[in-house]
Amino acid sequence: MTRKATKGSLKKWMGLALTMVMGVSLLAGCSSGSNQESSEGGASGKGERVTLKVEIFDRGNSPSPYTITNNYLSKMIQEKFGDPNNIDVQFVPVQRSEEVTKLNVLMASNTDVPDIVFVYDSSVFYRYAQQGGLTDVGELIDQYGPNLKKFLGEDTLKFGQVEGQQFAVPGKRAITGRYSSYIRQDWLDKLGMPVPKTTDELYTTLKAFKEKDPGQLGSKNIPMGMALAPAQYETLIYSFIKPVSGDLTYGQRYELPLHEGFKDSMKFLNKLYNEGLISKDFSLDEDKTQLGKDIQNGNVGYWSEDVDAMFYGDGTMDNLHKNVKDSKVQPVDVYTNPNADNKHIKSRYGTNGMYIMIPKSSKRSVEAIKYLDWMASDNNLIDIYSGVEGENYDLVDGIPVVKEDASQEAKDRLFNAGDTAIISNGKNIGDQATNEKAWILGFPQNNQEMLKQSIDIANTDTVGPIIFDKPIGAEMKYSTALKDKLDVIIVKTAMAKPEEFDAVYEREMSDFMSLGGAELKKELEEAVK
Numbered sequence: 001m002t003r004k005a006t007k008g009s010l011k012k013w014m015g016l017a018l019t020m021v022m023g024v025s026l027l028a029g030c031s032s033g034s035n036q037e038s039s040e041g042g043a044s045g046k047g048e049r050v051t052l053k054v055e056i057f058d059r060g061n062s063p064s065p066y067t068i069t070n071n072y073l074s075k076m077i078q079e080k081f082g083d084p085n086n087i088d089v090q091f092v093p094v095q096r097s098e099e100v101t102k103l104n105v106l107m108a109s110n111t112d113v114p115d116i117v118f119v120y121d122s123s124v125f126y127r128y129a130q131q132g133g134l135t136d137v138g139e140l141i142d143q144y145g146p147n148l149k150k151f152l153g154e155d156t157l158k159f160g161q162v163e164g165q166q167f168a169v170p171g172k173r174a175i176t177g178r179y180s181s182y183i184r185q186d187w188l189d190k191l192g193m194p195v196p197k198t199t200d201e202l203y204t205t206l207k208a209f210k211e212k213d214p215g216q217l218g219s220k221n222i223p224m225g226m227a228l229a230p231a232q233y234e235t236l237i238y239s240f241i242k243p244v245s246g247d248l249t250y251g252q253r254y255e256l257p258l259h260e261g262f263k264d265s266m267k268f269l270n271k272l273y274n275e276g277l278i279s280k281d282f283s284l285d286e287d288k289t290q291l292g293k294d295i296q297n298g299n300v301g302y303w304s305e306d307v308d309a310m311f312y313g314d315g316t317m318d319n320l321h322k323n324v325k326d327s328k329v330q331p332v333d334v335y336t337n338p339n340a341d342n343k344h345i346k347s348r349y350g351t352n353g354m355y356i357m358i359p360k361s362s363k364r365s366v367e368a369i370k371y372l373d374w375m376a377s378d379n380n381l382i383d384i385y386s387g388v389e390g391e392n393y394d395l396v397d398g399i400p401v402v403k404e405d406a407s408q409e410a411k412d413r414l415f416n417a418g419d420t421a422i423i424s425n426g427k428n429i430g431d432q433a434t435n436e437k438a439w440i441l442g443f444p445q446n447n448q449e450m451l452k453q454s455i456d457i458a459n460t461d462t463v464g465p466i467i468f469d470k471p472i473g474a475e476m477k478y479s480t481a482l483k484d485k486l487d488v489i490i491v492k493t494a495m496a497k498p499e500e501f502d503a504v505y506e507r508e509m510s511d512f513m514s515l516g517g518a519e520l521k522k523e524l525e526e527a528v529k
Contacts, residue, residue, distance in 0.1 A: 051088045052367045053114035055103075057419040058093035063412040068093045072413035073384060073420045080383075081374045087367055096419075100124055107133055107359060115364040116371070118171075118356045118422055123479060125160075125355040126471030129167040135358040135365050138166035144369045151376035151423065159352035163470045169372055171353030174426030174435040177458030179235045179346055181304040181335070185328040190214040198336045199239060199268075202302065206277045209301040217299055224272060225303035226282035227291040233269075233490055235304035238346050239335030240265035243463050250524060251350065251465030252475060254482035257489060257512055258521050261339045263505060266493040270501050273494045283491040292316055298324035302334075307458040308439075311447035318444070331453040333460055340461075348462035353425025375423050382429070384421045387414050399429060399438045466528065474523045478516025485512045 058068045066072065069091045082089040092114040094102045100121060106113040107128065119125055128134050141149050141157075149157070152172050160168030188195060188205070191214050196202040209223035226232050230253060241259035243249050249259060256262055272278045279300075285291055294300050295310075296319040310316045320327050337345040356372065358365045374380060386393045386400040391410045393400040403410075429438045436455050440448050489508045496504040513521070 047086065049086050049088060050364060050367065051090050052082075052116070052364050052371060053090045053092050054116045054371070055094055055114045055118060056091040056416070057096040057099065059096050059416075059419070061415060063415055066412065066415065068416065071416065073416060076383065077420075080380070081371060085367070085370065087371075089371070110359075110361045113359045113361060115358060115362040115368045116356060116422075117359060118354045120354050122355065123471070123476040125168055125357065126162065127476060128357065129162045129165075130471065133360050134167040135360050135362065136165045136167060137169060137358060137365065137369060140365055140369045141166065141169070144366055145373040145376075147376040148369070148373040148423065151428070153351075156351045158467050158469075159350060160355060161469060168355040168357050169369075169423070170351075170355060171423050171425045172428055173349055173351050173353045174424060174428045175432065175439060175455075176349040176351060176464070177307050177436075177455050177462070178349055179231055179304055180307050180454035180457040181235060181302065181332050182310070182329050182454075183302045183332050183334075184215070184300070185330040186326055187214040187301050188330075189328075195330060195332055196334050198342070199334065202334045203272075203277075206272070206302065207275070210275075210277055215298060215301070220297075220299045222279050222294055222300045223277045223302065224279075225291050225294055225300035226272075226278040227285040227288045228283050228487060228491065229286060229288045229291075231288070231306045231309070232282070232291070232304055234347055235335065236269060237262065237265040238463070239337045239344070240268065240339065241337075241345075242339035243345070244466060244528060247463045248466045249347070249463045251467075252479065254479060254486045255520065255524070257486065257509060257517065258524065261337075263509075264338075266489070266505060267501060269490070269494045270496060270498065274498055283495070286487075296320050296323055298327055302332075307454050308443075308451065311443050311451045311454075313444045317447055317450070329450070331450060331457055333457045343461040344457075345461050345463055346458070348459070348464050350465045350467070354422065356422055372423055375421065381421055381424055385414075385417050385424070385427050387417075396441065399434070399441060401438075401441045468527045470527075472520070472523050472527060474516055474520035478520060481515045482512065482517060482520070485515055485517075 056068060062068050062071065074089070074091055078089050081087070092106075094106075100119060103117055103119060103124070106117065148169070152170065156170050156172050157166065159170040160166055183195065183205075185195075187209060191208055191212055193205060193208060196205045206223040210221065213221050215221060234253070234256075237256055238249075241249065241256065241261040244259070250256075269278075279285065279291065279294065281290070291300075291303070295303060296316055298320060305316075317329065320329070333344045335344060335346075336342040358368045362368065375384070382400055386402075387410060389395060389400070391403070392406055392414065393402050395401070427435060427438050427442075429435055436452075440451050440455070443451055485508075489505075489512060492508055493501060493505050509517075
């Protein structure tokens with residue numbers, strides 16, 4: 001107990017110390033009022049060559065002879081963007097697994113920090129903005145980023161705004177659909193049952209799967225696959241909660257308990273668990289490893305999953321068909337939400353990806369925006385993502401389709417393509433429908449039709465995250481504790497005896513509220529108003 005407390009206290013103290021250092025250094029960066037002027041002078045007018053430093057994720061996967069800072073894409077960017085603009089583009093590697101820790105250190109240094117940095121965590125972005133460590137890029141985008149502005153659009157740009165100031169350039173997400181669900185059609189056929197279309201019909205189907213065991217599996221029979229992972233529990237929870245406003249919900253996962261209807265979702269999960277209808281040890285399966293094995297071995301009748309997860313080559317779907325010869329799977333949209341006119345409510349991603357930022361201390365803010373604008377121009381994104389036409393891809397109806405017989409040399413040139421194309425989360429080819437078509441064509445042909453059906457389901461009756469114009473302070477203060485507590489609530493309420501459910505739920509929710517949930521609830525409700 002003491003050791004755990006000491007470790008937690010040390011971690012908290014180190015975080016506080018780092019924040020204090022960052023606060024001093026970030027704010028120190030505000031004192032330079034000539035950053036933009038010197039940047040403009042460097043980019044045009046004086047003609048001297050300047051250096052633009054750009055963060056790049058290092059995943060330790062660089063194929064020989066490339067390195068993360070010297071590779072096909074870095075040379076292409078230098079040739080097509082750097083040299084024509086008299087700029088040396090220098091990539092600064094940051095280990096993907098340590099992105100926030102490393103970025104905190106870089107931001108605190110002022111001198112070593114790249115001119116372009118990024119992070120996926122909104123609370124980190126908000127903290128930098130509040131401490132005065134970021135450049136307001138609104139006017140710079142207007143002046144130097146017309147293609148970037150058109151590519152992102154106003155809705156996506158809003159994700160990078162804090163109280164009216166544009167402190168980040170949000171990456172644009174190509175596809176916003178998240179989850180789909182699936183059922184063993186061959187099990188239904190053996191029982192002579194139709195595909196369920198409502199939550200009540202699903203429950204009846206799961207009961208039949210358990211009692212009649214159409215797969216002849218005995219103790220291995222799992223009517224509904226479950227894991228302690230978002231793709232499994234969010235699909236269930238969203239089918240009970242009430243949107244906060246229109247088709248919008250609170251954006252963070254740990255905010256789910258604050259929605260009306262959350263208790264009903266936990267009660268339904270409790271019912272499924274106590275009647276033996278879901279994976280018995282789901283609480284131990286946070287990375288979905290066991291669920292994946294159970295599905296591939298043909299032991300699961302119904303499950304939910306990330307929209308693309310099943311369909312990669314030699315993945316879950318391919319292995320199921322190999323292991324169970326006559327297995328048939330049907331994508332389904334089953335859960336109906338009583339708090340939303342019985343629609344098939346499910347969450348969608350916001351249109352933003354990562355938060356791309358220019359530190360206040362940077363003297364290259366103009367060059368930084370020009371670089372991002374170049375990326376959004378002409379064919380440059382496709383060149384980064386897809387490589388060379390005829391070698392890496394062929395154009396099919398205007399969509400770059402990966403060549404199955406591409407050489408290893410051609411494949412290797414794109415090892416860091418996704419991490420280089422920072423303005424785009426996924427392949428943005430055009431509108432969402434075009435992006436989805438391009439995405440589907442990247443999967444094995446035998447899985448493409450089922451993936452298309454899955455995406456259609458993932459896009460049906462979706463609710464998205466509310467975008468607030470200022471950070472929610474309680475999110476930054478309590479996010480870690482509340483994330484952990486959500487898992488505890490799900491597990492303990494699911495496994496409670498039915499007659500003890502209410503008492504367990506109230507106890508765990510009381511704990512959630514005392515850990516910061518009450519303060520978070522108050523702040524969110526005020527922000528919504």
